[in-house]
Amino acid sequence: MGVTILTDLGMEILIPICAVIGIAFSLFQWHLVSKVTVGTDKPHSSGDDKNGYAESLIEEEEGINDHNVVQKCAEIQNAISEGATSFLFTMYQYVGVFMVAFAILIFVFLGSVEGFSTKDQPCTYDSTKTCKPALATAVFSTISFLLGAVTSVVSGFLGMKIATYANARTTLEARKGVGKAFIVAFRSGAVMGFLLAANGLLVLFITILLFKMYYGDDWEGLFEAITGYGLGGSSMALFGRVGGGIYTKAADVGADLVGKVERNIPEDDPRNPAVIADNVGDNVGDIAGMGSDLFGSYAESSCAALVVASISSFGVNHELTAMLYPLLISSVGILVCLLTTLFATDFFEVKAVKEIEPALKKQLIISTALMTIGIAFVSWIALPSTFTIFNFGVQKEVKNWQLFLCVGVGLWAGLIIGFVTEYYTSNAYSPVQDVADSCRTGAATNVIFGLALGYKSVIIPIFAIAISIFVSFSFAAMYGIAVAALGMLSTIATGLAIDAYGPISDNAGGIAEMAGMSHRIRERTDALDAAGNTTAAIGKGFAIGSAALVSLALFGAFVSRAAISTVDVLTPKVFIGLLVGAMLPYWFSAMTMKSVGSAALKMVEEVRRQFNTIPGLMEGTAKPDYATCVKISTDASIKEMIPPGALVMLTPLIVGILFGVETLSGVLAGSLVSGVQIAISASNTGGAWDNAKKYIEAGASEHARTLGPKGSDAHKAAVIGDTVGDPLKDTSGPSLNILIKLMAVESLVFAPFFATHGGLLFKLF
Template sequence: MSYLILSILIGGIALGFALLLYFDIIKKNVGSEKMKEISKNIEDGAMTFLFREYKFILIFVLVVAIIIAIAIHYKTAVAFVLGAFFSIMAGFCGMRVAVKANVRTTEAARKGIKEALTIAFSGGSVMGMAVVGFGIIGLAALMIIFNLDTEYITGFGLGASSIALFARVGGGIYTKAADVGADLVGKVEVGIPEDDPRNPAVIADNVGDNVGDVAGMGADLFESYVGSIISAITLGAFVNVSSGNETSIFPMIVAAFGILSSIIGVVIIRTIKGNNPQKILNTGTYIAGILMIVSTAIFSTVIFGSLKFFVPVLAGIIIGILIGKITEVYTSAEHKSVKEIARESQSGPGTNIISGLAVGMKSTVIPIILISIGILISYYVCGGNSDSSQGLYGIALSAVGMLATTGITVAVDAYGPVADNAGGIAEMASLPKEVREVTDKLDSVGNTTAAIGKGFAIGSAALTALALLASYAQVVQLKSIDLLDPLTLTGILVGAMIPYLFGALTMQAVGRAANKMVEEVRRQFKENKQILEGKSKPDYKRCIDISTEASLKEMIVPGILAVVIPVFIGMFFGKEALAGMITGALVSGVLNAIMMSNAGGAWDNAKKAIEGGIYGGSGSESHKAAVVGDTVGDPFKDTSGPSMNILIKLMTIVSVVFATLISSHGGILVDLFFK
């Protein structure tokens, strides 16, 4: 119990550190009255969306909690509600600070890139500390309350996953509808710059950066973080290496010291000198990783008397960093892939899209090989050849290792939307060109760091979902998955189809919402000619309302399907079919997530590279082709792609939560017609 109390204290330190960062941010100068007005519009739009989204989510949480209490156990329902609440709190705190940090970053950009980076990164760090602080406090508290009984803790993960899916899908639809609408009419049809105040969708676009890439991303990483720990905790209950509960508590220790390592990394980034934001962010991240490795090695030796369970954690950290670097290679404007997409844009939108898709598909190869290596190392080093439970526990630990420094990973990720907003405010407030150059440089690095953050989340999703699948198999007493069993094979095929269906639903949702936005922007330009002349102010509020209404409406079906399908398959076709479904969804979901996220990031940076002056620069035919490619890439990287990793973990953890019910009452149709 002492280690769990320590975990709660360290979680409290993370939240306290976030509070200190918040007070430091709000003390900074907010700039001119015009900047204040723009920032206030963005903040009001973001908070309006969030409160309307939470009203729907509250109904969903209450309904599901009642079902869980009746069908499973009231303790699982309590854990579910707590997981949902803490996920909401993490996202809310992060976004609340982001909309304060954006305008202050703009003002700091007058002084230089380091000053602007510090404020933007501090805004992202609040999100990171909120994610890990709420996550570890919630899990440790439940373990104490339930007296280390891991049966009910899975409800916490289900609550986190449910909120993450709705927040990611809803926020993603919002931001991409506004972004696509603003780009297609503003840049391509009318030829005005990005973030031009004459564009009616410009405020909605900046609001979207917050609701999608801060609140949505925060809920996403919160779910990844707690999901990895829960999978290790539940599998640890089946591992017998001593007379105590060390294997269930060890993941909490790893996570706790990951938080301390992340805090040190954040402090280093804030204090280190220099004008290369990518180098500064990488330095802090690598130092946090090294500290994490050293502390885990020490505690593995102290608790288990060997480094056996340290190795998978080390493997997870290294593979996470390597996946991040590979992601950078495929999405950064400094590397060949993005340059190739930019070059192909000279031939038009078709070749741009072909090149981007090819980059996304190629980018799956090395990450999948790395994840496979991590699985093999973690399984066999922990004794999988002689004890499969220890081997599976090792795989779960590798996911914990990959996400142990989530505090700084989220901080680096969430700084990007703050920098993006800062650039928008600079443009709308007509600040000097030098200010926009600083924010653009920060934003370009932010695109790469966001892609790296998605790479971490996707890699950990594969490992976490595999570990949760093992937990499900333990509960329903499945020794193996028989690929020759027609029920299992059918489940695999259906599972592999689900990410494609989910991707289609979310892409179409963005398309429908973006179409409404395009029509509205065109209408305003047509009916009020003075908008483009700069003599009349656009109706920003109408565009905000369109994105809000569309995103809340369109997120319902994908979100509910992800919860309902596993229960339906398990109850009607049995535990074997459900195991197959999880397996199929895991494989196709991970591949789609990597392909979509990386292709989208590459398209975005190819567009920015052309805007930097190559191949004709802004307004050229190459630029128009790149904007079209980025229009496809936006929902790829910010809606459908990131949602895939949540989808596979949500379906898996739903299966774990309902495993006992499915084991005893599942397979209704099979019993009626096939036996």
């Protein structure tokens, strides 16, 4: 079999050091961002100050000769931050109740597998050895579930606080030029990216070491208990994505339909009552929800790989370094992303608008290239030259270079998916330009072209995912698929930095508009936002692609843990599960879209009421009631997130208990196959409609100018298309990848209970 070059002690030192470096780097980036003073902040420079603010931030040509605009930015920033914090605390109160209730459910169900016995039992895959009782699995699965849930909540909350801390600072730096604003926005995104990646890695590693003190040589039981970590992370991500998505899109739709279409006022105009709620929504949906989502993907892919590896030669021979190979990939990923970030903030400087999007795309290319080298190095030092993997009852021999290829194919497939997503959602290419052109004849043709684009955009990503699955399974069975998913997520710090950059830039533009800053400042923030829209779509492509691989890996782990020898689609039990599973993403999408529609309806009515009843609002002499709109979004999103969340969380339990593991395996396969398609299509359709609108608004090319200025019929048709696409790209699409992951990891956690006590209806017949 061979031995690893890296010792267990070296591994135990390397992983936490990489995590600490990631945390330290994020704090350093935060320190650099904090040097931009806002409101009543003490200025960092002791040189020439004007009214308590650094004069280097003031450009006379912008018509700003005092600190009033800075104070205004601070007030708007505080309003956004308070609104976002209030919503998250309200949501976490509801989610906290669920978290405790579900933790009790995990303990009761898993503990009852052996009647809450405290005696050791024969191991599943080696009956000559004894393993810890199911009661221990129940206790430690519950603990890891709570740890995963808390880490997910903290990840989302910290991301939101960082984004609301940076938005006004990005606006103020835009007065120095687009390059300075870009650096602040990107560094702020990096703070979130590295904090999330490093914290997730560190908590998981420490949890494994602490659990190992009890489990000893029972690695099978140890890593089965660790799966609760992924379940906790994904459960919180579901509510964060759905609740935050409903919040942001209700406000966005209300602001656009009344403000831009009916009243013909600019986006983020301070006269619009929904404008603060819209900016709050960017943070709770696109930052907090997205952060929890990608943390959940990381946790689940790590858990899937660890469960499969625990019954391989790594687990049997107690090779800890090789066993924690997934965590070593993530550790090296932090170092690679750190170096990659410096290319955007230190090695090269963005000096013009046209350089923004290439700078962000280079982050993806550079991190992927460097990570390929990092994976090769980790595979060489951490894996024996040959080892065996459990593959549905058969031991498969794998070489370390084959596992390197599995991780590599996932990594590069993610890059391909990202650039295909960019092609279909960026207004620099013909698909979005065709959608914009269709606005000449109204909103109906715009909707038709957008839907067609979304359906077509599914083709190449699905082939990329299919090839990744074939290659990785051929080399290393389900373990290969699990590490391929980790490969796609190995550059998560960079991916999150790019993702978070978009909403921060979007908020910066909103603050510039509301603070009454010059048109030049708004043009700079709009340029940052436009690039962020494209890279955010790329990030969604990564998330959906990794969700497909993670779900399949979890599915394989579930089949193994539930002792299912084959999944035969011709068996009625399995086939009915396939049909129901394929239907679930449609049901879930319908619920989330209707939730956005219901919340948006209330928002539209309130915005119209204020415009019609508040004297002087349109003239700018009266102030709108922002608080009422914030409350509408908060109340509606909290209420509307419960039914979709219940659908996802209860389906595996109901199917497993009533129909058994075979039918549940069909449900998981069906939801994976249809869910990935719908998620990609919805995300890209919404992104294309958004950028078609921005293409017309920018009027940067002769073709765009012929479509008409803002307020033209073509522009109004584009705004309507963008409004229709909002719940697709920011609620239903992103939430679907959580659906397929969460159902799979929940089934994995409850697999022993379903295998022994499930299928009650079939047992009756």
